[in-house]
Amino acid sequence: MAEPYIRTVDLCRYYDRGHHVVKALDHVSITVDRGQFLGIVGSSGSGKTTLLNLLAGLDTPTSGMVDLNGTPLSKMSRRQLSAYRAQKVGMIFQSFNLISHYTALQNVETALYFSTRTPAERRRLAAAALEQLGLADRITHRPADLSGGEQQRVAVARAVVKNPEILYADEPTGNLDFENSAQIATLLTELNKGGLTIVMVTHNLEMAQQEAHRTIRMQYGHVVEGTPSTVVGEKRP
Numbered sequence: 001m002a003e004p005y006i007r008t009v010d011l012c013r014y015y016d017r018g019h020h021v022v023k024a025l026d027h028v029s030i031t032v033d034r035g036q037f038l039g040i041v042g043s044s045g046s047g048k049t050t051l052l053n054l055l056a057g058l059d060t061p062t063s064g065m066v067d068l069n070g071t072p073l074s075k076m077s078r079r080q081l082s083a084y085r086a087q088k089v090g091m092i093f094q095s096f097n098l099i100s101h102y103t104a105l106q107n108v109e110t111a112l113y114f115s116t117r118t119p120a121e122r123r124r125l126a127a128a129a130l131e132q133l134g135l136a137d138r139i140t141h142r143p144a145d146l147s148g149g150e151q152q153r154v155a156v157a158r159a160v161v162k163n164p165e166i167l168y169a170d171e172p173t174g175n176l177d178f179e180n181s182a183q184i185a186t187l188l189t190e191l192n193k194g195g196l197t198i199v200m201v202t203h204n205l206e207m208a209q210q211e212a213h214r215t216i217r218m219q220y221g222h223v224v225e226g227t228p229s230t231v232v233g234e235k236r237p
């Protein structure tokens with residue numbers, strides 16, 4: 001059988017609060033195949049963001065491991081891990097993480113700093129990504145001068161502009177109305193059909209079931225439904 005693309009084994013992330021330990025993630029073992037669109041649902045505080053941050057190599061597990069194509073992230077050198085984050089991974093943060101003194105265009109361009117593209121090419125690609133997300137007339141706005149939904153769309157543009165292999169999306173439609181959510185859902189589905197592997201956290205089970213091939217549910221740091229063999233929602237590519 002082919003090696004899973006992304007795999008976690010007994011992944012744990014505990015926070016020591018002195019008098020007690022918060023088990024934000026507790027022995028989570030999942031696999032994601034290349035080209036798969038995995039949905040993650042679960043109540044607030046169930047560990048979804050914690051899991052995405054570990055998958056993206058932005059946080060370090062307390063124990064257990066994350067591996068990519070059979071290589072544990074923990075065995076990667078600092079340089080390899082930076083390359084993974086900068087080139088392979090696109091991340092849509094729940095809190096957007098836009099740079100406040102940069103314009104929308106400059107925020108999207110930051111995702112291309114690590115590529116070999118010229119500044120003019122970076123600008124053209126960033127502008128095209130913003131245009132695709134309906135923000136052509138907002139490229140010179142700074143985050144404070146954008147609505148929540150517009151900031152979210154800038155964050156989506158920044159995550160996809162570098163044409164990553166994997167997209168980790170944390171509530172990518174959390175601040176959007178129906179129409180804009182549907183537009184992002186369509187965009188993600190198209191990118192997935194083009195080969196992008198997607199792991200998407202959402203509160204919207206309906207959206208997960210419509211867009212994702214497979215959906216897992218988290219509760220209190222555990223995956224309670226949707227282990228590789230039993231899934232909440234399954235749709236073949």
Ligand SMILES: Nc1ncnc2c1ncn2[C@@H]1O[C@H](COP(=O)(O)OP(=O)(O)OP(=O)(O)O)[C@@H](O)[C@H]1O
Nearest residue numbers: 015022023024043044045046047048049050051094
């Ligand atoms: N730095 C920290 N110190 C202590 N506890 C933390 C820390 N960060 C997160 N937690 C706790 O870990 C748990 C999981 O948090 P996480 O952000 O992963 O939840 P979530 O599923 O993404 O929730 P939401 O849907 O509200 O975004 C929560 O109970 C949270 O309070």
Ligand SMILES: [Mg+2]
Nearest residue numbers: 048049050094
């Ligand atoms: Mg979260």
